[in-house]
Amino acid sequence: MARLLQVFGFLSVLFRGATLAFQSLAVGGVVFLNAVLRRTGEESNALRDACLRWIGRAAAALAAMQLAYVLANSLILMQSADMPLREVGGANFVVAGAIGIVSALLMVVLARAGKSVSPAIFLLPAAAIVASTVMTSHAMARLEYRAPLVTFTALHQAATAAWLGGLPYLLIVIRRVANPDLARQLSARFSQLALVSVAVLACAGLVLSYAYVGSVSAVYGTSYGAMVATKVLLFGLLLFLGALNFQLVRRGPSSSILASLKRFGEAEIGIGITVILTAASLTSLPPAADLTQDRVTRAEIAARMAPRAPRLASPTMKELPEDIYAAMGKAFEVGPLSTESFVPGQAGTRPNTPAEKAWSEYNHHWAGIVVVAIGLLAILAQAANLSWARNWPLIFLGLALFLFLRSDPEVWPLGPNGFWVTFADPEVLLHRVFVLLVIGLAVFEWRVQTGRASSPRVPLVFPMLVAVAGALLLTHSHALGNIKEEVLAELSHIPLAILAVAAGWSRWLELRLPPENRARGAMARLWPVCILLIGVVLLNYREM
Amino acid sequence: MHLGRRFFTHFLLLFAICFLFCGAAAAHAVLMESTPALKSTVSGPDVPIKLRFNVRIDGSRSRLTLVAPNGSMQTLEISQPAGPDTLSAQAKGLTPGEYRLRWQVLASDGHITRGEIPFTLKQP
Numbered sequence: 001m002a003r004l005l006q007v008f009g010f011l012s013v014l015f016r017g018a019t020l021a022f023q024s025l026a027v028g029g030v031v032f033l034n035a036v037l038r039r040t041g042e043e044s045n046a047l048r049d050a051c052l053r054w055i056g057r058a059a060a061a062l063a064a065m066q067l068a069y070v071l072a073n074s075l076i077l078m079q080s081a082d083m084p085l086r087e088v089g090g091a092n093f094v095v096a097g098a099i100g101i102v103s104a105l106l107m108v109v110l111a112r113a114g115k116s117v118s119p120a121i122f123l124l125p126a127a128a129i130v131a132s133t134v135m136t137s138h139a140m141a142r143l144e145y146r147a148p149l150v151t152f153t154a155l156h157q158a159a160t161a162a163w164l165g166g167l168p169y170l171l172i173v174i175r176r177v178a179n180p181d182l183a184r185q186l187s188a189r190f191s192q193l194a195l196v197s198v199a200v201l202a203c204a205g206l207v208l209s210y211a212y213v214g215s216v217s218a219v220y221g222t223s224y225g226a227m228v229a230t231k232v233l234l235f236g237l238l239l240f241l242g243a244l245n246f247q248l249v250r251r252g253p254s255s256s257i258l259a260s261l262k263r264f265g266e267a268e269i270g271i272g273i274t275v276i277l278t279a280a281s282l283t284s285l286p287p288a289a290d291l292t293q294d295r296v297t298r299a300e301i302a303a304r305m306a307p308r309a310p311r312l313a314s315p316t317m318k319e320l321p322e323d324i325y326a327a328m329g330k331a332f333e334v335g336p337l338s339t340e341s342f343v344p345g346q347a348g349t350r351p352n353t354p355a356e357k358a359w360s361e362y363n364h365h366w367a368g369i370v371v372v373a374i375g376l377l378a379i380l381a382q383a384a385n386l387s388w389a390r391n392w393p394l395i396f397l398g399l400a401l402f403l404f405l406r407s408d409p410e411v412w413p414l415g416p417n418g419f420w421v422t423f424a425d426p427e428v429l430l431h432r433v434f435v436l437l438v439i440g441l442a443v444f445e446w447r448v449q450t451g452r453a454s455s456p457r458v459p460l461v462f463p464m465l466v467a468v469a470g471a472l473l474l475t476h477s478h479a480l481g482n483i484k485e486e487v488l489a490e491l492s493h494i495p496l497a498i499l500a501v502a503a504g505w506s507r508w509l510e511l512r513l514p515p516e517n518r519a520r521g522a523m524a525r526l527w528p529v530c531i532l533l534i535g536v537v538l539l540n541y542r543e544m
Numbered sequence: 545m546h547l548g549r550r551f552f553t554h555f556l557l558l559f560a561i562c563f564l565f566c567g568a569a570a571a572h573a574v575l576m577e578s579t580p581a582l583k584s585t586v587s588g589p590d591v592p593i594k595l596r597f598n599v600r601i602d603g604s605r606s607r608l609t610l611v612a613p614n615g616s617m618q619t620l621e622i623s624q625p626a627g628p629d630t631l632s633a634q635a636k637g638l639t640p641g642e643y644r645l646r647w648q649v650l651a652s653d654g655h656i657t658r659g660e661i662p663f664t665l666k667q668p
Contacts, residue, residue, distance in 0.1 A: 077656060081607045081648055091605055093654025141573075141599035141652040143629055286574045290598035 015069035019100070020280050021273075022065055023129055025058035026107060027158065028165015030126040033119045036166070036189045037173065043182060047173045049114065054172065055122070056111030062129070063104035070097035093136050100132030130158050138212065138287060149211055156204035160279075163197035164272035166190065171265045174258060183258055187249050194242060202235075212287035221295030222288040223490045230474065230494050231278045234271055234501070241268050244519070263512040267505045270464075274471040274501055281475045296487045304488050310365035310539050311358060319355035320409055352485075357543040363406050368538030370399045375532025381449070382528060390449040393462075396442035400435050407431040430472070437465050459511050463527075467504025473497035485543070495537050503530035573597040573651040576629075580645070580663040588665045593620065593633045593645065600628040600652035607648045608633050613641030628652075638665050 033051055037044060074088045088094060103125040110117050110125070134140065134157065139149035170190045174183045209228055219225035245264050248257050352360075377392035405414060408428045412419045444461035447453040474497045506526040513520040579594040580586045593608065608620040608631060620633040631649065643665055648658040 073654065073656075077605065077650065080656065080658070081605065081650075083605065087605065091602060091650060091654065092652055096654065136654040138599075141601075143600060143627075286598055290574060290576070 015065050015072055016280070018065040019062060019069055020133070020276060022058050022062035023100075023133060023157075024161045024165035024276060025168070026055055026062050026104065026165075027126045027129055027161035028163075028167070029055035029058060029169050030107070030119075030122040031158075031162040031193070032166040032169040032190070033122060035162070035193045036170070036186055038119070043177060043179060045115065047176060048119075050172055050176060051169050052111045052114055054169070056108050059104045059107035059111065059125075063101050063108065066097050066100045066104065066132075070094055070101075092140070096132045096135035099135070100129055103128035103132065130154055130161070133157060138283065139208075142211075145211065149208070152204040152207045155200055156208060159197040159201035159204065160276070163194050163201065164269070164276065166193065166197075167265055167269050167272060171262055171269070174262060180258060184249065187245075187261055191242075191246050191249055195246075198239065198242070205232075205235075212289055214289035217295060217297075218288035218291075220301060220491070221297065221487065222291055223487050224282065224285045224288040224291075226487065226490050226494060227278060227282050227285065227474075228288075230498065231275060231282070233498060234275045234278065237502075238268055238271050238275065241271070259514040260517050263509060263514075263517075266512065267509055270467055270505055270508070271501060274467070274474065277471050278474050294484055296484050296491075300484070301488070301491060304492075304542050305540070307540055308542070310368065311361045312365065314362040314406075315355040315358045317409060317414065320359060321353060321356070352543065354544065359406075359409065360543050361541060363402075364538050364541035366402060367399060368535050368541070370395055370402075370535070371538055372532060372535030375528055375535050378528035378531060382524065391446065393442050393445035393449055396438050396445075400438040400442065403431070403438065404435045407435075434469065434472075437469055441465050460508065463504045463507035463511070465504075466500050466507070470497045470500030470504060473500065489543070492537070492541055496534055499530045499534045499537065503527045503534070506530065573599050573601055573649045573655070573657050575647070575659055575661075578645075578661050580661065582661055583663065585664040585666055588638045588640065588667070589636065591635045591638060591665065593631075593635060594626070595631045595647055596627075597629045597631075597649060597651075601631065602650040602652060603631060605650040606631055607646075609646040610635050610638075611644040611646060613639075613643065617646075640665050640667050 029051055033048065033055070037048055037051060070093065073093055074085070074091075077083055077088050077091065078085060107122060107125040107129075110122055131154065134150055134154045137150075137153050139146065139153040142149055167190075170187065173186055177183045177186070213219060213222075213225050213228055219229050241264050245261055245268075248260055248264070374392050374395050377389045377395075380386055381389035381392060408431055409415050411417045411425075411428050441462055444453070444458055444465075448459045448462065453459060473493050504527075506523040510520055510523040510527065513523070574597065576596050576598050578596070579592060595608075603622055603625045606622065608622060610618045610620055612618065618635075620635060623632045623634065625632055631647065641664070643663055645661040645663065646658065647661070648656060650656050
């Protein structure tokens with residue numbers, strides 16, 4: 001039963017995340033259709049058809065994910081509380097899910113009907129979809145100021161969808177449009193929509209942050225506060241790219257406008273996805289304002305972050321707990337029980353032993369040494385044009401082997417738990433996926449750096465994987481309680497994630513921007529420095 | 545060439561990959577205070593139980609279970625709540641010993657959390 005709950009708990013998380021993603025795409029497409037793609041003349045029919053196709057697909061995916069989420073969550077409730085199906089049927093999340101599914105299916109039908117339906121009609125299911133998500137948000141469960149918080153959450157989500165969810169549709173239409181003037185007109189119109197959306201998003205975000213974070217000490221003292229700060233930082237990065245776009249549309253040289261616009265748009269979408277992921281991650285945490293005890297202090301952060309010599313000696317396997325899974329289960333059954341909350345299928349949290357912490361620090365520090373070497377060689381290859389230094393991506397293969405052996409000592413090949421446990425434990429699975437990502441980085445980028453890659457798409461693999469790794473770090477699992485160690489771990493992961501996002505998208509822009517765009521050179525110099533800094537941060541990673 | 549379509553396919557794939565591994569759920573209820581308190585000693589044989597959470601909870605779809613010193617489990621009947629964030633019940637006729645109160649709540653935002661409160665019952 002515990003394993004079943006764990007699997008369904010993980011599936012429920014997966015479906016929830018996918019639901020949020022497809023909601024942004026579907027609703028963003030509808031807003032784009034109404035606010036940007038109106039009265040564009042002859043050419044507009046083909047553009048509208050393209051948008052409708054993707055709105056329909058996003059809505060169909062949304063309905064499927066929403067259904068899967070409701071089913072998985074219902075099953076968890078039925079199994080964990082021994083509750084009959086008819087009783088589960090009246091729960092708030094089932095009602096909200098049903099509204100979302102019906103609205104999404106209605107949107108699919110409308111999108112199939114195509115030109116015979118006025119774009120304004122699509123706004124009704126779009127509003128219902130946003131409402132269904134708001135029904136299962138933090139705001140809905142608050143004890144005080146529920147109505148205003150629900151309103152601000154709805155505004156926040158709708159504005160996010162209009163801006164970030166609408167951006168892919170802008171790229172689709174400007175790739176398809178033959179008339180440059182029309183492309184410029186559509187871009188200008190989207191810029192206006194984006195400006196309004198950003199203003200609404202920021203104002204609603206400020207109100208929600210005040211309600212859910214409440215104080216400066218909660219910003220750095222809780223996981224929730226730290227994630228809000230990260231979201232604000234990424235939002236600032238998006239605004240910077242948006243401002244560059246805005247300038248291009250208004251004053252840029254016509255020859256490079258569209259090419260640059262598309263490239264900045266791609267980076268904006270990527271960083272936008274990261275922001276949505278950070279937001280999704282936030283919803284898994286209790287608001288900082290509710291956790292007034294055991295916050296991390298500035299002195300504790302300074303003590304943890306103070307530079308120290310790297311740990312280059314590892315504890316032996318014998319010093320680690322014999323079977324970590326059994327130890328966790330035992331800790332929950334007979335250990336220091338608390339009022340701490342956990343989700344069904346999740347074991348009670350057990351503090352890591354000093355040997356486990358030393359094991360982890362050793363892993364991070366050796367990884368740091370490898371990444372510093374990669375960063376330095378990449379800078380050297382670029383600055384001094386040394387051909388041998390261009391083989392730097394191969395160092396990633398050593399890193400992949402190191403991570404595979406040491407990231408989860410309780411699991412095969414070092415530990416007593418077999419290979420298939422990898423697929424049952426989300427954290428181990430995540431680590432194994434990271435190993436595959438690192439191997440991908442090594443192979444693809446080595447071919448690019450040494451001139452072996454013939455396809456123009458292959459160079460994009462490296463920036464994409466680095467950016468995805470950064471986004472994944474921001475969505476790493478969080479403890480529900482305000483456990484200090486979790487917050488301190490979060491604070492050390494956040495700079496790594498932001499640097500990875502910056503490295504990935506600056507390399508992307510270096511590759512994709514037209515040569516005449518002056519930002520290209522700056523981007524080329526930025527990403528190796530970001531990689532070097534990732535290594536430096538890893539070298540100072542601490543768990544005690 | 546449908547570059548837009550191809551790009552969009554890649555974009556959707558990226559969305560799917562990212563969300564496949566995201567650690568997100570939605571807001572969960574966290575226990576703020578309880579009677580009996582964590583690891584406290586209370587007098588029996590009847591013990592009033594009250595749990596307060598940080599958010600609104602769905603009392604009719606929440607559960608309280610008492611694990612007796614001999615390991616037997618008893619589902620407690622949840623009484624009319626004092627507030628939208630509170631679960632109340634009454635455990636009756638308990639004998640002295642070490643008990644564990646297991647709770648599972650469904651928050652109004654649709655998410656399930658559970659936990660355990662150990663306490664000791666002494667003779668009145």
